[in-house]
Amino acid sequence: MASSRDIRNKIKSVKNTQKITRAMEMVAASKMRKAQDRMKKARPYGEKIRNVAAHMSKASVEYRHPFLANRETVNRVGVIVVTSDKGLCGGLNTNVLRRVLNEARGWQNNGKQIEACCIGNKGLGFMGRAGVSVISQITGLGDAPNMEKLIGAVKVVLDAYTENRLDRVYIFYNRFVNTMKQEPVMEQLLPLTDKLIKGDGVESKVLRSPWDYIYEPEAKPVIDDIMVRYIEALVYQAVAENMASEQSARMVAMKAASDNAGNLIDELTLIYNKTRQAAITKELSEIVGGAAAV
Amino acid sequence: MGTVFHLDIVSAEESIYSGPAEFIVAPALMGEVGIYPQHTPMLTRIKSGMVRVKAPLKDNEEVYVSGGMLEVQPDVVTILADTAVRGKDLDEAKALEAKQRAEEAMKNKLSEIEYARAQAELIEATAQLAAIQQLRKRGH
Numbered sequence: 001m002a003s004s005r006d007i008r009n010k011i012k013s014v015k016n017t018q019k020i021t022r023a024m025e026m027v028a029a030s031k032m033r034k035a036q037d038r039m040k041k042a043r044p045y046g047e048k049i050r051n052v053a054a055h056m057s058k059a060s061v062e063y064r065h066p067f068l069a070n071r072e073t074v075n076r077v078g079v080i081v082v083t084s085d086k087g088l089c090g091g092l093n094t095n096v097l098r099r100v101l102n103e104a105r106g107w108q109n110n111g112k113q114i115e116a117c118c119i120g121n122k123g124l125g126f127m128g129r130a131g132v133s134v135i136s137q138i139t140g141l142g143d144a145p146n147m148e149k150l151i152g153a154v155k156v157v158l159d160a161y162t163e164n165r166l167d168r169v170y171i172f173y174n175r176f177v178n179t180m181k182q183e184p185v186m187e188q189l190l191p192l193t194d195k196l197i198k199g200d201g202v203e204s205k206v207l208r209s210p211w212d213y214i215y216e217p218e219a220k221p222v223i224d225d226i227m228v229r230y231i232e233a234l235v236y237q238a239v240a241e242n243m244a245s246e247q248s249a250r251m252v253a254m255k256a257a258s259d260n261a262g263n264l265i266d267e268l269t270l271i272y273n274k275t276r277q278a279a280i281t282k283e284l285s286e287i288v289g290g291a292a293a294v
Numbered sequence: 295m296g297t298v299f300h301l302d303i304v305s306a307e308e309s310i311y312s313g314p315a316e317f318i319v320a321p322a323l324m325g326e327v328g329i330y331p332q333h334t335p336m337l338t339r340i341k342s343g344m345v346r347v348k349a350p351l352k353d354n355e356e357v358y359v360s361g362g363m364l365e366v367q368p369d370v371v372t373i374l375a376d377t378a379v380r381g382k383d384l385d386e387a388k389a390l391e392a393k394q395r396a397e398e399a400m401k402n403k404l405s406e407i408e409y410a411r412a413q414a415e416l417i418e419a420t421a422q423l424a425a426i427q428q429l430r431k432r433g434h
Contacts, residue, residue: 044309048302048372052337052365059335117396124399136392137399147306147377152388156396159389213365216324216338225339226363229374236306 004279007272011265018261024088025254031143032179032247038144039176039240046237049230053192056223059212063219067227070191071167076113078135078157078166079104080189082173082238083123084246085139090253092174092246093122096184100172103186104132115166117157119150119239135160145239147232154235158228161190173238174245180252182245187238189231298350299331299368303357305375311347311357319346320364320373329366336366345373 057068081100083093100123104114118124118137127134136156138149160166169190174182215222301318303311319328321343327336342360349355362375 038307041308042306044302044312045304045306045374048304049374051370052363052372052374055335055365055367056337117392128400134396134400136389137396138392139395148388151380151385152390152392155385155389156393211335214334214336214338216322216336222337222339222363226337226374229363229376233306 004272004275007268007275011268011272014261014264014268018258018265021254021257021261025251025258028247028251028254032244032251035143035240035244035247036176039237039244042145042233042237042240046233049226049233052226053230056213056226062212063223065223065227066162067190067192067231074112074167076115076166076168077107078115078117078160078169078190079132080117080119080154080157080169080171080235080238081123081127082171082235082242083118083120083126084242085121085141087122088253089246089250090256092182092249093120093126095182096172096174097123097126099184099186100126101130103170104130115160117153119153119235120242141239141243143243145236145243147236150235150239151232154232155228158190158231166190171235171238173242174249176241176244176248179248182249187234189234192227192230297331299329299333299371301347301371301373303345303359303373303375305359305362305377307377310359310375311355313349315347315349315371317348318371320359321345322364327364329371332368333366333371335368336364338364340364340373 079100081096083096087093107114114132115135116123116127116132118127118134118139120141121139124134124137124139136153138153141149157166157169161169168188171187171189173185175185176182213219298314298316301311301313301315302309317328317330319326321341323339323341327338340359340362343358345357345359347355347357359373359375360377361380362373365372365374
């Protein structure tokens, strides 16, 4: 049996761990609220730009953007993997990376090549180990998704797509369902599916006949800009969701860890008291035995 | 019909303005444009600057946007404001940076893998040494 001092030390160390996990839980809880706010605030942009894209798809535009054209043969697949930078958030990253791995295996079996764009440290490390070629990456985003930082990484993927080095692009991230539940999802980014360019159904009644926009300065650059921004908005939204998921997953994980530490402390305290009791009993009986012998 | 249109000014980070408007002036790329309800559909880039909004029964309001896109439909006007400073060269530089970082990371990963392999070999070697020593002890 362990000595009472050993047990006391053990209890102390578990208590220290519990302090840390509890602090992390509280930090995550406060960050979670902010992350959720940001996620909600990012929604209108996505909605509006989708409406614009929907309008555009109805207009008799003379220029059709490559993002909208479906490609028959798919040889190379691009994946944008959104993960967190830090760990200690339960199975969040593992879930999304497992999803990626499953899909990637399927593609590889069909002889498709895969290239990845990694947003977040965990995904980058994983893709590096899995031997997937990473064409762009961004890590260290902090607590707020930053459009400025995302642009570069996304542009590499978009350029690869326009230059036909990629035929399809998917994005993987954790969708925030609620505080207790986040689900890993895969969405097709390119070519844009009908689902992604379906507007809210608000249509101008005046303009039933074929119509087109007035473009300033020209159709092509303006449409290009809109399309790029649309994809960026989708990625931004995914990152915002993933960040909210990360904080809530961390909060839940840290709460579980604190609870477990509490249980462990209870058990250890029980053992500690038992050994203490046993030591006292032993001492007493020795004294009594000694007195009887005298 | 229609003396107002619905105006939305949104950026990726938040919704800046949403509500009815009678008239707006926006800094389009080719010069300022004023938009009344029932305007022809129009798509244009806008520069950074002030968007003047006249909401019904309210004074003029000015909203700053740092560039973006403007979509005009007869009864809906949307301004998609940028949050980042944009420019073809700037974007290009950012893309290059992201690419380089990825390449570097891949290289580092390789060295990390090498390191892990070396470490594994080292552990194996020391274990073998320990085993040999044990055998020797027993032998003596």
